[in-house]
Structures are given as C-alpha cells and as structure tokens.
Amino acid sequence: MVNQYHMTISMSRRANAWDNAPMESFFKTLKVEQTSRCRHETRAQARLDVVD
Structure with missing residues (x-):
C-alpha cells in the first residue's frame, strides 16, 4: 500500500522507540x-x- 501511494516509510532501526x-x-x-x-x-x- 505504501508503494501504491508513493510514500516513504518513516522508521528508524528495529526496536528504536525514540x-x-x-x-x-x-x-x-x-x-x-x-x-x-x-x-x-x-x-x-x-x-x-491551542494556537494562542
């Protein structure tokens, strides 16, 4: 699905919760x-x- 919409996955290395x-x-x-x-x-x- 990501490729279908020409998106880039934003993920770091495995098990990196930062x-x-x-x-x-x-x-x-x-x-x-x-x-x-x-x-x-x-x-x-x-x-x-929220803006204020």
Missing part, C-alpha cells in the same frame, strides 16, 4: 496543561486556544 518520543511528549503536555483546563463550545474556539 522516533515518536518528542511528539508524544509535546501532545501529552498540550493535552494536560492546555486543553483539559476548559471546555470549548466549538472546534474553532479550541483551535484558537
């Missing part, structure tokens, strides 16, 4: 410190809150 660690850490922090503090009425409001 690829995703920075992004997972960022999104966890964003979720805990920003988005869980308040309830947004619309998706647009949530998007603006």
Whole structure:
C-alpha cells in the first residue's frame, strides 16, 4: 500500500522507540496543561486556544 501511494516509510532501526518520543511528549503536555483546563463550545474556539 505504501508503494501504491508513493510514500516513504518513516522508521528508524528495529526496536528504536525514540522516533515518536518528542511528539508524544509535546501532545501529552498540550493535552494536560492546555486543553483539559476548559471546555470549548466549538472546534474553532479550541483551535484558537491551542494556537494562542
């Protein structure tokens, strides 16, 4: 399927879990410190809150 869409697989060496660690850490922090503090009425409001 990857070849069908002319995509490149983004993988490091076998059993190397460091690829995703920075992004997972960022999104966890964003979720805990920003988005869980308040309830947004619309998706647009949530998007603006995250951008700010």
